[in-house]
Amino acid sequence: MSEYLFPTGEILETATPEFQGALADAYGDTSNRVRCLCKTGGLPMYIAKRGELYILKRMPNTAEEHAAGCDSYEPPAALSGRSEVLGGAIKHDDESGRDKLRFDFSLSRSQRPQMSDSAQASGDSVRAEPNKLSFLGLVHYLWDQSGLVRWKPFGAVIRWEQVRERVLRAASGAEAKSRGLSDILYMPEQFDKDRHDAQEARRIGFFKRFEQKASSGYLLCIGELKEFSESRGAHKLTIKHAPGVAFLMDKVTAGRFGRRFKAEMASWAADEKTRLIAAMTCAIEGGIAHVVEITLMPVTHDWIPFDGAMEKQLLDVLMRQEREFIKSLRYNLAAGSPVASAILTDAGEQGVALFLPPEEPEARIAWAERIEGYSGPTWEWLGGDMPALPMRASEAE
Structure with a gap:
């Protein structure tokens, strides 16, 4: 569970009983934002309000900047x-x-x-x-x-x-x-x-x-x-x-x-x-x-x-x-599309994308083209016996 640094200097988790009250006190302050501590230095967050409930959300276009194990990561x-x-x-x-x-x-x-x-x-x-x-x-x-x-x-x-x-x-x-x-x-x-x-x-x-x-x-x-x-x-x-x-x-x-x-x-x-x-x-x-x-x-x-x-x-x-992971979904893409099956979130700050590449040569080319721009760590299972999964970050230390 992620920890957050509040303008008061308090560090709280979402399950902490004081969390809603702390969000209410910090609501509207855009000069000194709550920071997510998933990475050194923290990442700024913003507070939304729905009825009487305060919700802490990541800043727009920052989902990939959070650590893979963070609640705000996508x-x-x-x-x-x-x-x-x-x-x-x-x-x-x-x-x-x-x-x-x-x-x-x-x-x-x-x-x-x-x-x-x-x-x-x-x-x-x-x-x-x-x-x-x-x-x-x-x-x-x-x-x-x-x-x-x-x-x-x-x-x-x-x-x-x-x-x-x-x-x-x-x-x-x-x-x-x-x-x-x-x-x-x-x-x-x-x-x-x-x-x-x-x-x-x-x-x-x-x-x-x-x-x-x-x-x-x-x-x-x-x-x-x-x-x-x-x-x-x-x-x-x-x-x-x-x-x-x-x-x-x-x-x-x-x-x-x-x-x-x-x-x-x-x-x-x-x-x-x-x-x-x-x-x-x-x-x-x-x-x-x-x-x-x-x-x-x-x-x-x-x-x-x-x-x-x-x-x-x-x-x-x-x-x-x-293991901890996020399942990747294909939305409009056809079944068997070149997308990651899941992303391991316990194997380092970037996470590891898990792929099941298709066997057909033409489909394999399309798969390779789609992930060409992705530079993060990957794991592949081409059929047969499943290869060992990447180690947890805690085991690699």
Whole structure:
């Protein structure tokens, strides 16, 4: 956990009980900023206020300057698909402090898009134009912003209620077409049988805001997949913590869903520790959710996204060896794109980018071109037996 030097000379961690009060006292002082002590001399920070809560944030464009193990560190954008969408699909508005997002999928009832069978035509599985965020790219953005891509050993087990809280907080810092993302995003509350009636009343009230009319648009839903089945002639999807709520698919959409996400569903069925995050746009009609578009994101039991069996194996090894890392996400880029799988944050101030290069010669050339400008330390696994991981900084000393 990072330490911060306050103008008073105090050095505090975020978990310190006095931290909020210290932020309140330092709020508005731009001549003597709080400094992050992840590196010698410290790096200046700024304080934002949301309601009664004070939030310490890194200065713009300084994410890579922080030490790899710091809470404020972010890997270079070139190591993920983030670099492809920054400034286009994702634009930060300094005045409002929010990110403005543009999507290549519709939130409006004026269009009812069809999910494609083809992985080559599906916006959630190939590189979309950099000025619009794919559906999977949106989920990656929310996971990135919520810190769910960061993993450290010995941390508390993250339950769905923490996932929900983090993602909704991330969504509150973004908007699409002047609508706050958190205003249209439904994520079920952690199921509690003693509070279920109240939870269900809140869910029904939220759905009512999207009842069938042109101005209401589609509801956006993110949850953990529980089941996909056919019952009474209808195809339906259910998510955990929302018992009794069915998300219906027509026959055509269900068929495309089954073909497009066959591999993800098979991986999920084969490994009980794999979770599937489902993100859907839904038309609400008579209180019932009808799926318009959907994407799936496989994640580990600890909610870390992964692409394919080899990357899942790498993440399992990292966790088993109790390493600290940040998972890199591809956003709009196609599966198998030349991005780092993860960045080790316990192997020095720069961190070490972990790569799984493709076997095909043409793909290997594209991979090499993409990381050509990255000068930091790297590690590669070309298949076969996994090479030893870089040593922890504490072991190398």
